Amino acid sequence: MALIGAGAVSRTAHEKIGGMSESAPGAATVSDVVTALETAYPPELAESWDAVGLVCGDPAEPVRRVLVCVDVVRETVEEAIELGAQLIVAHHPLLLRGVHGVAADSTKGSLVHRMIRAGVALYCAHTNADSASPGVSDALAEAIGLRVLAPLSPHTSTEHGATGIGRIGELPEPEPFGAFVERVAQALPTTEPGVLGAGDPDRPIRTVAVSGGAGDSYLGAATAAGVDAYVTADLRHHPAGEHLESVGRVPALVGLTHWASEWPWCGQASTVIGAATAGTVEVHISTRSTDPWNVRAG
Structure with missing residues (x-):
């Protein structure tokens, strides 16, 4: 997938919150970040058919780095792991429709297994983030x-x-x-x-x-x-x-x-997380285009 100003985007997000090292005291937890997001994007604003909230991960686990993206796909999961992130915050739900299993040989199941094995939690804010103000x-x-x-x-x-x-x-x-x-x-x-x-x-x-x-x-x-x-x-x-x-x-x-229409939200969500965690968490905005259309002819 194409990159969009990788250095500038991640650096801007980092500067907004004054990111700290992994060994910084008073580390935030997954629960702390979820609380901040659900204050900004109340779950009760989500449509009845939607699936928002914590998809996988332990709320008590510490968080030093977060990746914010639009889509949970192979590219963004790998990006989070490369960054050493403990949490992915995505706009689109990974498991929107009811599932009976997350077998590792299925497309979405493989992502769930990859995240859990790497110690990466996943939180999704979808139509609640659409309706929230801002x-x-x-x-x-x-x-x-x-x-x-x-x-x-x-x-x-x-x-x-x-x-x-x-x-x-x-x-x-x-x-x-x-x-x-x-x-x-x-x-x-x-x-x-x-x-x-x-x-x-x-x-x-x-x-x-x-x-x-x-x-x-x-x-x-x-x-x-x-x-x-x-x-x-x-x-x-x-x-x-x-x-x-x-x-x-x-x-x-x-x-x-x-994807392009919703990508600006990543910056907004990163500011929410940064403000709530008082500089103890590095927030990175995904710079990998997850738009499925990647070839143009004519």
Whole structure:
């Protein structure tokens, strides 16, 4: 997989928390990091179908290094082991659907065995991180340069403030859609599919809706919000096409890969961990692209 500014990313994350040596006293535990993450991303905000929380590992084990990533795959598990990390914090769950076993000769089972044998715990924050404030879409909005105004699809719970899926934001000044698409491309890690725009290149863009991850189910919400553009991932042909053919004013579309749209959250999560562990934990942001599309022709 491709690397994206490996030295700069890891160094920036390290500087945020003032990382300490392995022998530093008062080491944090897996439980300490989990508590910090669940304070920032309350599990009760997760969708009913989701699987969030500690997947494997001993809550009482000490943690000196953490790797934050989007996907738990062979590359990121090996990256954690190479770093000497005791914990992986991932956005996407490894075991989202019910399983009856984690045999070492199965794809996901092999990862579970690899982590346990290497003493690496795994924690996943998924739709709870999507809905939290700040959460995944706040990180995407910040990367693009938006000032967040409100959730795109507010959460039914008000206990945790302005939570919900997606965000509505605005640019400091209007800019042509063509320039806005370029802005998005420059703000996010490079992927082979790149960033795609659908709309008049000269259309002025000021208000923008964003949704990290697959967001074509919120096309109607973005339209109802009256924004100029909508940025999300995994836009499918028919929903996008029908949206653009709708009668009346609809947002222009910016399509991303799923991984790129959620990668900015890794920096946000690393800050949460660093603030809670008072410099006793080194937090590294994975620099390995886990976007599955890695070859482009034409």
